[in-house]
Amino acid sequence: xxxxxxxxxxxxxxxxxxxxxxxxxxxxxxxxxxxxxxxxxxxxxxxxxxxxxxxxxxxxxxxxxxxxxxxxxxxxxxxxxxxxxxxxxxxxxxxxxxxxxxxxxxxxxxxxxxxxxxxxxxxxxxxxxxxxxxxxxxxxxxxxxxxxxxxxxxxxxxxxxxxxxxxxxxxxxxxxxxxxxxxxxxxxxxxxxxxxxxxxxxxxxxxxxxxxxxxxxxxxxxxxxxxxxxxxxxxxxxxxxxxxxxxxxxxxxxxxxxxxxxxxxxxxxxxxxxxxxxxxxxxxxxxxxxxxxxxxxxxxxxxxxxxxxxxxxxxxxxxxxxx
Amino acid sequence: xxxxxxxxxxxxxxxxxxxxxxxxxxxxxxxxxxxxxxxxxxxxxxxxxxxxxxxxxxxxxxxxxxxxxxxxxxxxxxxxxxxxxxxxxxxxxxxxxxxxxxxxxxxxxxxxxxxxxxxxxxxxxxxxxxxxxxxxxxxxxxxxxxxxxxxxxxxxxxxxxxxxxxxxxxxxxxxxxxxxxxxxxxxxxxxxxxxxxxxxxxxxxxxxxxxxxxxxxxxxxxxxxxxxxxxxxxxxxxxxxxxxxx
Numbered sequence: 001x002x003x004x005x006x007x008x009x010x011x012x013x014x015x016x017x018x019x020x021x022x023x024x025x026x027x028x029x030x031x032x033x034x035x036x037x038x039x040x041x042x043x044x045x046x047x048x049x050x051x052x053x054x055x056x057x058x059x060x061x062x063x064x065x066x067x068x069x070x071x072x073x074x075x076x077x078x079x080x081x082x083x084x085x086x087x088x089x090x091x092x093x094x095x096x097x098x099x100x101x102x103x104x105x106x107x108x109x110x111x112x113x114x115x116x117x118x119x120x121x122x123x124x125x126x127x128x129x130x131x132x133x134x135x136x137x138x139x140x141x142x143x144x145x146x147x148x149x150x151x152x153x154x155x156x157x158x159x160x161x162x163x164x165x166x167x168x169x170x171x172x173x174x175x176x177x178x179x180x181x182x183x184x185x186x187x188x189x190x191x192x193x194x195x196x197x198x199x200x201x202x203x204x205x206x207x208x209x210x211x212x213x214x215x216x217x218x219x220x221x222x223x224x225x226x227x228x229x230x231x232x233x234x235x236x237x238x239x240x241x242x243x244x245x246x247x248x249x250x251x252x253x254x255x256x257x258x259x260x261x262x263x264x265x266x267x268x269x270x271x272x273x274x275x276x277x278x279x280x281x282x283x284x285x286x287x288x289x290x291x292x293x294x295x296x297x298x299x300x301x302x303x304x305x306x307x308x309x310x311x312x313x314x315x316x317x318x319x320x321x322x323x
Numbered sequence: 324x325x326x327x328x329x330x331x332x333x334x335x336x337x338x339x340x341x342x343x344x345x346x347x348x349x350x351x352x353x354x355x356x357x358x359x360x361x362x363x364x365x366x367x368x369x370x371x372x373x374x375x376x377x378x379x380x381x382x383x384x385x386x387x388x389x390x391x392x393x394x395x396x397x398x399x400x401x402x403x404x405x406x407x408x409x410x411x412x413x414x415x416x417x418x419x420x421x422x423x424x425x426x427x428x429x430x431x432x433x434x435x436x437x438x439x440x441x442x443x444x445x446x447x448x449x450x451x452x453x454x455x456x457x458x459x460x461x462x463x464x465x466x467x468x469x470x471x472x473x474x475x476x477x478x479x480x481x482x483x484x485x486x487x488x489x490x491x492x493x494x495x496x497x498x499x500x501x502x503x504x505x506x507x508x509x510x511x512x513x514x515x516x517x518x519x520x521x522x523x524x525x526x527x528x529x530x531x532x533x534x535x536x537x538x539x540x541x542x543x544x545x546x547x548x549x550x551x552x553x554x555x556x557x558x559x560x561x562x563x564x565x566x567x568x569x
Binding site: 024039061062065066068069072089090091098100174175176177178182187188193194195196298302305306309312313314316317320 | 415437448486
């Protein structure tokens with residue numbers, strides 16, 4: 001949909017067979033094919049010592065660094081696979097200039113919509129429950145995925161397991177969402193802000209559910225809850241999840257776990273009785289209060305952070321003096 | 324912590340200027356005053372010719388900003404992306420200057436090993452979230468833009484939504500060119516919410532000429548007095564830096 005900056009695309013477009021050698025760590029990667037591209041770079045399938053890896057490169061070194069930061073922080077979360085695991089970060093020097101890249105585990109499989117189209121809608125509930133499980137631990141660790149959409153969800157296996165790829169939109173909770181796609185964005189539908197909170201991701205999950213029944217998506221008409229409600233009611237396969245979808249669209253869930261439990265109940269029940277309850281208003285009020293407190297705290301954190309960073313820079317300086 | 328302000332002009336146009344000063348020169352003038360100029364070219368059924376493309380890229384290049392040419396339906400996403408990208412770019416510049424002072428020579432963030440780059444990036448991210456931002460939106464309302472204006476309005480509301488999700492303060496103002504009497508006309512004075520634009524934007528009449536250069540020159544005068552970008556970092560940091568180095 002979006003027209004890309006031509007210079008960005010062409011600069012890091014490389015042909016299969018190209019060997020990329022890192023400037024710092026001296027690892028070599030042979031490009032095999034392009035896996036996809038986004039606003040911030042291109043992802044390739046590459047081979048390194050007979051191992052298949054995914055390699056993302058961008059002439060915007062900042063976005064690479066930023067994504068690497070997220071993946072590194074994910075790696076610290078034990079026992080869960082939040083994103084692809086990070087294998088290497090480096091720069092590739094070539095005549096035309098330097099290109100930053102990082103290498104990660106290659107997650108193989110169809111994307112969510114292709115998988116459901118292939119295997120049937122009975123998989124929808126299970127996969128969404130899996131996804132909500134991952135989101136819960138992501139949120140618990142202070143992150144919000146941000147750019148949640150079927151393209152970023154791969155079903156690996158067997159046994160089938162949903163995995164998230166592309167952490168370009170992953171944002172620290174409380175900050176402004178870094179990257180999003182309109183159809184799945186709460187702000188686009190006028191149903192909330194673009195501040196990173198768990199509800200932002202849960203809204204996107206609801207839109208993904210809707211998306212499974214409308215693989216081609218649809219455009220904004222009235223662009224509000226009414227339109228989305230109408231779209232849900234027009235599809236038999238969505239009616240089953242109507243309660244959960246509407247709750248998530250309106251931000252009634254405080255956590256992914258809460259949504260997961262209701263989703264699980266619905267998926268288990270054959271008839272799909274509506275058992276998603278409407279949530280009390282009191283919940284929203286208490287959350288707003290928490291938000292005010294957070295703002296107060298943030299200025300203190302800022303100061304600490306700045307001091308910390310200067311200390312780090314100072315050590316880099318000292319380190320430089322030593323060599 | 325109180326930080327300095329990032330200043331940006333967001334120029335939305337669909338073609339070449341045809342009156343007054345060279346807009347590329349005016350963009351360079353803006354950059355000298357630490358005001359970044361971003362340009363978005365909007366197309367619908369028409370295509371922007373090569374001359375127009377060159378001008379769009381030239382303005383952003385000499386204005387230290389970002390340019391992008393898009394079809395009208397992708398405008399919302401582009402406007403917020405371009406603005407954020409330019410912010411990061413400016414902040415990276417500021418941080419690089421600091422790094423050069425500390426590390427000496429012409430070292431920038433990109434010269435650091437990838438491991439250390441991550442830590443510096445966190446500073447840039449943090450600043451991007453908290454820094455004060457002033458965006459002066461400059462909309463070309465020459466005849467060919469007329470039917471694109473509703474889309475432009477929607478994109479600006481969306482921009483306000485995106486930027487107001489940050490914890491830093493935002494101030495927006497909207498100008499159109501050509502104005503009724505002057506080259507440029509103020510539609511909306513500095514405000515934190517672009518939502519107040521709703522009623523005015525529809526009143527726009529579209530003129531024939533495109534005085535892009537004079538519009539940028541004029542727009543510069545609406546920013547408050549120049550304050551060094553350095554103040555973004557230096558005020559709090561220098562203090563703590565000295566404390567530690569003693």
